[in-house]
Amino acid sequence: MSETDMRKTDVSDVDLADPVLSEGAEPSAADFETEPATASAEDVAELPGSASPEPAYATVRQPIRHDSAIKHVTGAAIYIDDIREPAGTLHLAPGWCPTYAKAKLGSVDLSEVKAAPGVVAVLTKDDVPGINDVSSAMGDDPMLADGEILFWGQVVFCVVATSRDAARRAARLARFEATPETPLITVEDALTADSHVLPEYRFGRGDVDKTLLNTQRRLSGSIAIGGQEHFYLEGQIAMAVPGEDGDMLVYSSTQHPSEVQHTVAKVLGLMEASVVVETRRMGGGFGGKESQANQWAALAALAAHVTGKPCKMRLDRDDDMIMTGKRHDEVATFDVGYDADGRILAVDLAFDSRCGYSADLSLGVNDRTMFHADNAYFYPVVDIVSRRLKTNTYSNTAFRGFGGPQGVIAAERIIDTIAITLGRDPLEVRKRNFYGPGRDVTPYGQTVEDNVLQDLVGKLETSCDYARRRQAVRTFNTRSRILKKGLALTPIKFGISFTLIHLNxxxxxxxxxxxxxxxxxxxxxxxxxxxxxxxxxxxxxxxxxxxxxxxxxxxxxxxxxxxxxxxxxxxxxxxxxxxxxxxxxxxxxxxxxxxxxxxxxxxxxxxxxxxxxxxxxxxxxxxxxxxxxxxxxxxxxxxxxxTPKIHWNRDKAEGRPFYYYAYGAACSEVTIDTMTGEMRVDRVDILHDCGKSLNPAIDIGQIEGGFVQGMGWLTTEELVHDAQGRLRTHAPSTYKIPTCSDVPEDFRVELYESPEGNREESIFRSKAVGEPPLMLPASVFSAIVDALASIRPGMVPPLDAPATPEAIMKAVHAMRRGGA
Structure with a gap:
């Protein structure tokens, strides 16, 4: 199948392939220009705020190449480590205690550190002129440890030296005296100790307990949902350049320059107007640089303040993975009542979330898990509760989807469980539970006004030939003892807006x-x-x-x-x-x-x-x-x-937190080997709602990339901690992100254009595309469940995420034993 066939779009026959260069020719900027596509009559629409139709668009809605594409592939794109360093620039390395995840700090002997070659200064909490805190809001995230170690990898001091190598070597020479304490590592540890970083939160409607008691069909279950390392190509990095009157210029690889500005000013005791933060580009962020860039920028600025010289902090990959937060891992537990057709009557759903040692962005992340615990499905009676647990691990943070993916996986596990129990096609059960007329109010009280689920899923069901392939999978599994195939088509409904309203x-x-x-x-x-x-x-x-x-x-x-x-x-x-x-x-x-x-x-x-x-x-x-x-x-x-129209009262759990919803669906076909647990994704079909796409080429790239990243979260990316709380998967050798060979060879992406009347007045009637595609690979996970279910029909496979080969083999053995 050609690349063009695999990347379908509703823009008229635009070739997205790279131009062919003649042999021996050097590429020029002209070689990489994309010819503007001619907009069709249906592309003519009203601009937001316009009173009359505009002519066909020449620039928006066209598949124009990324502005830095040439620079990316030729190495000319300037990242912070590429900025020419001012004369005398010093380099930083974090110092930490590699022994404990929780301990009371006694003395820290830094004499050998200070005496090491090239060392100019060693920073501790006592060098902070302002407030020793780099949290977003809660004031519970010390930049440098203050009397106690709260997780394995917490920064205790920072070395400033003439070279990065000298700083890193010196940082290892510290001697710690500490009194160890028993760390809380897992969700179960925190629940046993009743350890919470934030109060629990719940919302819903109706009397769930009474409804569940009165339903003839009822099931319960749980799923452990793993975390995920951001694994951006460019690690955490910042460079601070001191100016006159105490001013500070900070180059930071951050998704939130204003928060870095605020944090640096707070740590240095300056007015925010004295701090300028600049970000030209990041080599990936995925949420890992929304709040957690604060610490490294503030340390660079503190070093520049103390030494009077430009200072750069660039984390080593291992240190980055050890010291920075991930996607929240959670355990979702559910109790569901439903009827003979698989239609849900009541849902009691609880999320236990490992937040880590500080709150960071856990309030918003876990709220959004709850907001998306319905995914595309109407729950007539529902109670959703989230417990935000404090552990002695890195502070979990934002990750693409911001908690939404965990809620979606829980919703899809509920649907799969009902379908397998009833012996029904899971897609049939999904469609029966979709939001629709008279069934259009979410558990948090927002009416779903722009619903395109039935049409979008129906189109994908037809285009991907779902019915025929479903029968082919059944036939294959009947004839094959070792290899088993699975097929699943899952939807997504994702709310667009910050639920912290003032951020919009x-x-x-x-x-x-x-x-x-x-x-x-x-x-x-x-x-x-x-x-x-x-x-x-x-x-x-x-x-x-x-x-x-x-x-x-x-x-x-x-x-x-x-x-x-x-x-x-x-x-x-x-x-x-x-x-x-x-x-x-x-x-x-x-x-x-x-x-x-x-x-x-x-x-x-x-x-x-x-x-x-x-x-x-x-x-x-x-x-x-x-x-x-x-x-x-x-x-x-x-x-x-x-953003207009949005409002949200968290205390009363009422309002309209989202301006609109973005929709999509994916059909995935997989093959698993029941002798080894290995899994292959054979084919993926995606239909995703971008409204009137601002740039179809960019949006298709986002959909493809988001899908593969989400597929990695659900299948290969496993975070492993030992009993002492040490992260053992902190390098590419032990933490497995998807590679090119994991990308489905048959990968079809199309853009769905929702009806004009179903779209709010967003920018040129487009829809957001960054996060929703990451939840489409729920179809891969459900397809693996489908394949496992064929081993023993009627039994729900006990599969947790990620579905690594080990997890698949564990489920295979359980299925063959009948759950014993």
Whole structure:
């Protein structure tokens, strides 16, 4: 199957393959340009906020290549470790006690550390002029250990040396005196000790206990859901450069520059206005750099403050994996009542979540687990509770999906359990429980107004030939004793917005220069996902120019202040709208001026093809900008946007936390070897709802990447701790992310376009795409369950996530023993 066939899109016949270079030719920028696709009549729609239809779009909705694609593949993209270091730059390495996960600190002998070659300073909590805390909000996350060790890998001191090698060697020379205590490592440890990092939280409706007692069919079960290491290509890194009057410039690989600014100011005892944080790009983030970049940036800034010299902190990969948080691992337990057709009547669902030693972002993450514990299914009577447990492990944090994937897996396990118990096709049971008319209110009280589940799933069911393949799988399993196949089609309904309502805001700064070029800056950060390009497409479309006339600049807290993190799949929605508003403010000054200058009506002025159409004249944008400047028309604007309609009262568990939902579905076919536990994904079909995609090429890439990352979480990526709380899987040799050979050879992706009336006025009617695809590989996990279920029909396979070969073999043995 060709690459084009495997990456289908509803944009008309656009070849997304790389251009072919002639033998021996050197690639130039022109070789990598993508020809703009011609928009069809159906692409003509109203712009958000417009009163009349616009002509076909030239830039948005086109599959334009990532703005840094050439730089990525040629090594020219500048990451923090590529920035030319100022003369005299010093390097940092964290010092920690490799013996204990929990202990009272006595003395720490740093004499050999300080005497080591190249060492300039050794930082401890006593060197902090401000507050020794790098938490997002709770004040419970010390930058440097203060009298106790709370997890294996906690930073106790930091070495500042003339080279990174010297700093790392010196950091190993410390001698610790400590009194060990018994650490809490697992969910079970924390439950036994009644150890909570945050109070439990619950919401629901109806009398669950009474309904369950009165249902004729009832089942219960549980699933352990593993955590996940972010494994970004670029590890945690920051460089701090001191300025005059105590000012500090910090280059940080962070998804939240404003929070790093706040944290550095807090640690150094400075005004936030004295700290500037800049982020041009990250080599991946996935949530691991939303809050946990704080510590490393603050340490670099503290070192720069103490030494008066530029200082860089770059974590070694092992240290990064040991010291930073992961996706929350959880145990979901459920009690469900249902009818003879598999329709759910009541759900009692509990999540026990290992949060680690501090709260970090666990409140929001675990709330979102609860928000997505229904996935695409209506629960008439429901009670959902989340217990947020404190353990002596790294502090778990944001990860792509932000808790939603754990809720989705629990929902899909419930559906699979019902289907296997009844002997029904799981897809049939899924469709019976979909949200629909009269069954459209979530457990948290939001009405599902934009539901496309039936249509989207129906289209995928037909296009992937589900019915025929279901029968083929049954036939194969009847004839094959060792190899077993599984097939599953699972949906996703994912809410788009930060559930912490005040984060749903963004700013953008747009300058139009007199040569017609445009400077763009906004609060979003680029981590490879194509956000900068999408926002540039919005700006280019508004001014009617090509994207190469829009200069994308690094995110900088001195340009756009008080920004939200680039997270919750909201980067394009928020920053795109803020940039759009800034553009329209500039055009709102230009249009009346031009109407007066040229004696035309304002509605006779349009921006397209690099020119401004004024009546019957086509004037280059640069001439218009120059004329406006000479007439003292402001050509700069700071746009601001806040998401409308949303509100959420957490105490009362009521409101509308999400602006809209993104939908999708995936059908996965797998083969497992019951002699070894090995598993292969044979084919994947995806249909995903991006609304009117801002950039189909970027969105398809996000869907493919998100799917593979989620597949890794559910099948190969296993975090293992020993009884002392030490993470044993802290390197690529022991922690297995998916490789190229794990990607399904038959991988088909199509974009679904939801009906116009089913979309809110998001940026150019597009929908978020960053996180929802990560939950589509629930279909892979359910397909493995389906394959295992064929061993003993009617028995639910006791499979936890991730479904590693060992986990599959354990389930195989249990199935063959009949659960004994």
């Amino acid at each position: 805001q963004a700013g953008a700064l747009v300058h139009l220069y007199t040569d017609g070029s445009i400077h763009l800056n906004h609060g979003g950060t680029e981590m490879g996902q194509g956000l900068f390009l999408k926002v540039a497409q919005v700006v280019a479309e508004e001014f009617g120019v090509s994207v190469d006339q829009v200069k994308i600049t690094a995110t900088n807290t001195a340009k756009v202040p008080n920004t939200a993190p680039t997270a919750a799949s909201s980067g394009s929605d928020l920053n795109g709208m803020a940039a759009l508003i800034a553009c329209r403010e500039i055009k709102g000054r230009l249009v009346p001026f031009l109407a007066g200058e040229y004696g035309v009506q304002e509605d006779q002025i349009a921006f397209r093809d690099g020119k401004v159409i004024i009546g019957n004249e086509a004037v280059p944008l640069k001439e218009v900008a120059k004329k406006a400047y000479l007439n003292r028309i402001q050509l700069s604007s700071a746009g601001y946007y806040k």
